[in-house]
Amino acid sequence: MPINPHPLPHPVLRSIPREQHVISRRDISPNALRVLYRLREGGFGAYLVGGAVRDLLLGLHPKDFDVATDATPEQVKSLFRNCRLIGRRFRLAHVVYGREIIEVATFRANSDDGSGDRELEDGRLVRDNVYGTIEDDAIRRDFTCNALYYAIEDFSVRDYVGGYEDVQARVMRLIGDPETRYREDPVRMLRAVRLAAKLEFTIEPATAAPIPLLAPLLGEAAPARLFEEMLKLFLSGHAVASFEHLEAHGLLGALLPETAAALRSNRSGALRRMLVQGLANTDARVAADEPVSPAFLFALLLWPAYCRALAGLQAQGMHAEEAQRRAADRVTLHQVQTIALPKRFSLPMQEIWLLQQRFSSRQRKRVFRLLANPRFRAAFDFLVLRLAASDSHAADVEFWRQAQLSSGDELSANLEAAGAAGDGEGDDAPTRRRRRRRRRPATASAE
Template identity: 55%
Template structure:
């Protein structure tokens, strides 16, 4: 990348930390020759939206993670557009458009399965036109429209406040985001306390971006996370369900987990799990969650999917296991103990994160199928292969084995059972049944 090009005669340059915009700040414009973004790497549909808005007389720019990732040589997950066109203008230009959101009014332009999100430039809440509403420092409605510079200063992190302008293919920077990209720094725009109070989820976004990009977090943003982490307890439990998926399905789940614990944010999301992880078993730390998240990263990086139910089954397993062990110590059977423990932990967890029923059911099934992997005799073992949740429960079972739980060679046995033909499967379960009967006879006490 080249040096700065100044597109204005103003001399005010914003200093870091980024506490407020200069009254007459000078934008930094990187011409096409000074950055690595090529239209060949931008979605064809995103380009259609940009060009049609421009041709209709509006300013239109790519913004956010798409620009950031293109500059870093990464493949963007999606492409977002920012414009001075209001949502109703966008809907008038695109017949394949739908307006969404009350808190933050957006336009979604549909191209088959691809959606290009179009947002109108936002302004500070006491400026611009539109409406805003705040409660205890939190923004609960945010539709105050402004210009591109105001929009830049309203964004969360400097590296997400870079604009690719379709008029001349330049990158426009008001907050020093290009330099922060070079330095590998995640810097919050504005006073951290104010920005975190506006939306506490910004703390989770800071961890997510830092872990995903391998960036270090600016000290001011770090201090605010540690001091204000309790604000997450005021966020809607339903909203946090989706945020956790974003945190752990970005390909850096293990690093994210470690950073959340480092900043004391994990216990705000999963207090029961954090309490369980603070224990040691037989002098060793519990490794199941870390091993499972490492496996999640491997799957995502190899292009495989990870179901949200599996993630939540992993994150809540330790408190479920401990509660089931307590119930069994009181005389409850293994399966009923797991059923009761699962229901109880999910109910308590809902105070922090609400898991929708369509995911809570498979979470419980994954847990409740675990004892059946210890039963490898006869038709019951073969029936388990046909269970709709078998594969997820099997993967979960193998992760437990690799994390030191006493499962003998069970994972290898179930792996082989899936690889052989039906005749060999019958032979395996019959052989297991015979050896099981022999073992039971050896354990039988002599008659008195």
């Protein structure tokens, strides 16, 4: 077996006693405590580990509580009737208490024991079920701030890699050689920026340096996994900071290549202003515990790409409506090759884009038809957001805002009074609609 040219550091234990840290059992899930005590009673080592320990030290409230132990998954299952074993790549035990799941992982080793339970493919870790000691487990974790263990027997925090100091200094630091660790799992680059954004940590220089060079490796990650990472990046309340980190570390082009290209070519910065404002709105909704649709999120993230594709098609002389549909399809098709955007989100995303053209209409039937469209509210919110890029939509925003507040009779009267439909235009409107219906089959076949 070849020698690893970048061995992981040698673990050195530092135990921080209860009186020197802020973690209290009052802040730990009662179900996690039950698991910890049951494992101890069964004769096994048991520790709260990872993000929960890190967040408790920072005064935050963890959503999940994970446990690490020297018990094998099968031994864990023998102690808990409410336990199920999951995973093949990483064998884990889930102890289920209603809606809460306490994930229990056996200490992993860093070496291959020849059993075939630890596999690397092109430097990427694809299977890791060789068990080891707590020291082994600590140094195989990704970041020092995630390699902290809370011991239930004496309430101390155990640190083997300097993570306690890094948490106090608010620094993200990879354990071991950064390039090797990123090649093992390229998604670690996204975890670095996501955690830095969430925790307001600085990524230390050696950990940050390889990211721009290795960003293309994300293209080898499973598109479905990248979709989940995108939701974590942008729907956890830190979307603006996540976006800025992706830009700063050269990752935006690996995830959203056509959006990154469109932002670079948009000299006025209008598209970026709109995108950042939309992400700020998303953060505000998450903070207020209001729902955010992934369809709306991706409509925002891919809008620059759509605008650029649309401009290119119209420059070729393509009719506006066909250009809009083709641009939407083209951007979606290219993006799903990197990120697996499900149709239940991509189709509403396209509808939000395609409805934008209809907000300039004041023809009575079209106004009422648009108000009745199930995507109207999302499309209108998107129109409002476009004001961050240009105030040219201000009149449309005001009209449709008032339209929503008016009764049907009031709206009809206002449209007639303003001459919005226009007698001359009203006569030939049906003809234009018939022409669009004749073109749709050709457009559909092109799709």
